[in-house]
Amino acid sequence: NAGVTQTPKFRILKIGQSMTLQCTQDMNHNYMYWYRQDPGMGLKLIYYSVGAGITDKGEVPNGYNVSRSTTEDFPLRLELAAPSQTSVYFCASSRTGSTNEKLFFGSGTQLSVL
Amino acid sequence: GESVGLHLPTLSVQEGDNSIINCAYSNSASDYFIWYKQESGKGPQFIIDIRSNMDKRQGQRVTVLLNKTVKHLSLQIAATQPGDSAVYFCAEKEGAGGGNKLTFGTGTQLKVEL
Numbered sequence: 001n002a003g004v005t006q007t008p009k010f011r012i013l014k015i016g017q018s019m020t021l022q023c024t025q026d027m028n029h030n031y032m033y034w035y036r037q038d039p040g041m042g043l044k045l046i047y048y049s050v051g052a053g054i055t056d057k058g059e060v061p062n063g064y065n066v067s068r069s070t071t072e073d074f075p076l077r078l079e080l081a082a083p084s085q086t087s088v089y090f091c092a093s094s095r096t097g098s099t100n101e102k103l104f105f106g107s108g109t110q111l112s113v114l
Numbered sequence: 115g116e117s118v119g120l121h122l123p124t125l126s127v128q129e130g131d132n133s134i135i136n137c138a139y140s141n142s143a144s145d146y147f148i149w150y151k152q153e154s155g156k157g158p159q160f161i162i163d164i165r166s167n168m169d170k171r172q173g174q175r176v177t178v179l180l181n182k183t184v185k186h187l188s189l190q191i192a193a194t195q196p197g198d199s200a201v202y203f204c205a206e207k208e209g210a211g212g213g214n215k216l217t218f219g220t221g222t223q224l225k226v227e228l
Contacts, residue, residue, distance in 0.1 A: 004157075033215075040123075042203055042218030043158070058215065090157050099146045099207060100165070103216070105157030 002026050006091050006106035013081040013113045021076040021109050023091030031094045032074040033058070033103070034066065036087040043090060049074055050097060081113045126225045133191040135222045137204035140185060144206040148216065149178060149189045152201045161189070161202075191224075199226045 007022045025032065030051045035043040035058075045058030049068040063085060065077040074093075078085060091106045127133045139147070145166040150158035164171045164178045164187075171178050177190040187204050201223050205216040 040220065042205075042220050043216075044218070045215055048215065092157070100163060102160050102163075103158075105159070107155070107157050 004091055004093055004104050004106035006089075006109050008109060009107070010110045011112070013078075013111065015081060015083065015113060017081050018077070018079050019081065019111075021078075021089055021091075021111075023074045023076065023106060024072050025074075025091075025093040025104070026072065027093060027095070027104065028071060029093035029095050029104070030071070031097050031101075032068065033092045033094075034064070034074070034076045035090045035092065036060065036085075037090060037108075038087050046076065046089075078111075083113050085111065086113045087111060123220075124223045124225065126227055127194050128227050129194060129196060131194055133189075133194045133198070133224060135189045135191075135202050135224065137187040137189075137219050138185060139187060139204070139206050139219075141206060141208055141217070142182075142185065143208045144217075146207040147178070147180060147187050148205045148207075149176075149187075150203045150205060150218075151198075152203065152221070154200075158203060194224075194226050196226045196228065199224055 004025045033048040034046040037043045044060045047066040049055045052071050055066050089109045092103045094101045094103050148163040149161040151161050152158045162173045162176050162178050164180050169180050175192045179188045201221040203221045204219045207216050
């Protein structure tokens with residue numbers, strides 16, 4: 001199993017450009033998440049999904065959009081990139097939302113907005 | 115709002131020594147705690163977890179201690195090895211349901227000196 005796969009690994013955007021960060025998992029997990037990690041900081045939740053067709057905001061959703069048309073895929077969309085969105089983005093998944101359910105993380109996408 | 119934070123940003127230890135990484139949390143309603151290891155260029159990886167009804171849990175070479183009285187969590191790594199060099203995050207969760215939404219601390223860089 002590949003687990004959680006994110007693409008691209010690196011990207012540089014100009015202010016105002018848009019892009020989609022891709023995330024796919026092959027573990028048939030119901031829950032998927034997008035986090036951002038700023039330098040020297042912990043991860044902050046952007047959006048999450050409890051299943052196909054269902055998404056909800058996390059702690060820092062402004063400037064982002066998500067969709068969940070299939071169980072496997074959970075893309076994150078940046079419509080008008082801003083320097084404040086320079087960060088490392090991690091996608092994660094879990095089988096359920098139960099308290100002790102483990103999260104599995106992808107290897108991240110490093111995004112710079114210049 | 116509630117937060118989870120770490121006392122020390124960087125910890126240097128000699129190979130073979132024991133490491134202790136500390137974490138303070140402020141949400142007294144948190145009932146589940148996790149330690150993650152993040153190696154350079156990779157996503158966080160689950161190490162060990164503990165529920166609030168426990169004060170100690172042991173894994174392979176790792177032990178997590180929870181002191182609810184002072185809202186303190188620690189990760190002990192026995193016989194630290196070079197492969198243990200990474201950033202370690204504590205994370206906490208309050209209650210069940212609503213997705214596996216975790217609050218992460220800022221991280222401690224562990225450096226193992228040969």
